[in-house]
Amino acid sequence: METESDQHAASTDVISSAAHAARLVMLDTMDEKIRYACETLGEPSTSDVLAFLVTYGVVTNPKRERAAVAEKVGKWREERGLGDTGDLPRLSVKMLAELDGRKEADAAAEAEPQGDETDTPTGEITETAEAANPAKRKSPEGSRGFYLVAFMSLLVSVDTSWRFFGEKLGITNVYERAAMFAVVEVALIACGFAMRAEIRSPKGKPGPARLILWALCAASGYMAFDLAGPVSGLARVTLGPVLGVVMLHLALGIELRHTRARVTTWSRVSRELKERFLSRLGLGDDERDALARTRDRAARRAAHLARASWFTPFRKTRLDRALRAANAAHDDRMRARLMAELAAVQHADELRRLDLASPWSDSLSNSLKFLKR
Template identity: 85%
Template sequence: MDTESEQQAASTDVLSSAAHAARLVMLKTMDEKIRYACEALGQPSTSDVIAFLMTYGVVTNPKRERAYVATQVDKWRTERGLGDTGDLPRLSAELLTELDNRRAAEESAAAEKQAAETTPAPPKTTTATKRRSTPEGSRGFYLVALMSLLVSVDTSWRFFGIKLGITSIYERAAMFAVVEVALIACGFAMRAGIRSASGKPGPARLILWALCFASGYMAFDLAGPVSGLARVTLGPVLGVVMLHLALGIELRHRRTRVTTWSRVSRELKERFLSRLGLGDDERDALARTRDRAARRAAHLARASWMTPFRKVRLARALRSANAAHDDRMRARLMAELAAVQHADELRRLDLASPWSDSLANTLKYLRS
């Protein structure tokens, strides 16, 4: 029975192959042959169609004709609403088994990874704080800071002897360098603060500047304003600045929060610039100069004849405002002049009271 069934299947395949061959011979164009192969296969891919056509001798060079066949196959599938599967392999039983095994392996790996993430990690040992790199040229800055102390030492020695009247050499030697020793101590404290975890100089910075002002007082009292300025500039001030550069304080000690003093200083600066007419109103220097000249010309035009050099000043203001050639400045001048000329009419204007509308709105709100 098996032999007979196999013979029948073989004969059926032979007849089918003969029918396909006869049909392909009858077709004239390559497009028709490709479409026939697609209809014969049912769910064709480019590889299946090429293999079918190679079986019957239609395609002889698959590499050269593959692009054309793929285009026609995609067109045939699009006409019938079939998705483009490309050259995906057929889902056989072996392939499905392999895919199931691969998915199971991936799921087990994901479960192990999740379990490893949920397990608490051992606490990490804290390493020592990495030392901050010193700025370039720090040794030179330290050297200049030490040399500037010599000027401060000379000032202190003379101040203790001349102004404070300490004539004993030993007594003066034990007392005169108190400021310089304090400066050195503050320098070491700032260096330690910079190299700590916070990276800030700490209160030693404020004490350092206070000692600098004290040394400046001694210099001015000893040598006067001119020589004292040289002593304080080349002495403690230079030493403090060099120490800041050596430690890199200005680069590392940056505050992220806005302090009260910074807000006050910013507000004072803005008010001072606004008083000078230099507020940040997106005007350049020429526009500000012409606006001020137009305002000055309007006031001079309304000034009395007793104003000294009124005509000369008015002509100069008009030239500075460029009112003769600039339409905008001419309009600004006219508006300023009209405002000055009719300033007395402000007190005679009949305006509606703003309180009546506010009262009506309040009563309406209470009623609702």
């Protein structure tokens, strides 16, 4: 049963349809009728205008008159600055849902790894990428300041060389001394650039230029000490070639201590000694914080003091302090750890009386089974 609102809407549609039909009859040309349809529909497409004209009997053969209608609709939209939709139909909710589904399917297909890519090992891809794109080391920020300080420090080294060549080597001719005295400083600069080139190469190591650089520093130090003595010579060396080399390292982007890729014997020995030293101090990396380590050591110490003899100095005081440090009275975990430590210490003598199965019999049977295969 229709409601009053439905009846009102139906009557409104009938009146509107009659008005459109009367208006179309009053128009003379096809161009005017198409424009009226466009103005009535708002932003219509060619299909919308054809459907409107077919509804009111203006167009009887849509296929034949589509081209003419499309031209008029395009001109009308162009006059109003609207985009040309051509013959594209109006997108409905169903069509939008289908387009979204296709988009998600395409995204899922692109996310799946290709066969050629999965067959290639990861290590080879990484090595190829690294070989194709070698790591470039950028010059550190403030390199101009480093260059300035390096130049100023080389002036100190130049003064030392000038005086050494004149006073110690006896080269009094000014032109001869000028041609020879700066050989160390020029060699320092050349070694710095050579180290920079080696660092930026695929090897990534400073190379032999580093040894030559420090050898030249040693030679300049000898000249400074021989010329000015130990005190003034130390100042000349520190503010001269050593400072210049350090500034060149920073300015040219060269690390003072280059991290080697391969693990040497000395690095393994030093790492092992460091780990043993930290373990002796109770600072091994076992995922415990400082409080847990302190309480564990206190619980172990309390267990041993509880079993200690009465002649142990300050046994009672030390035991009380260890129990408080372990927080055994309030922490269930520490109390259980203390009891376990105490039980292990108390029954340590029973270890030698335990009747255990021989591990060699199982090993012998396993070896025989392996030989029978």
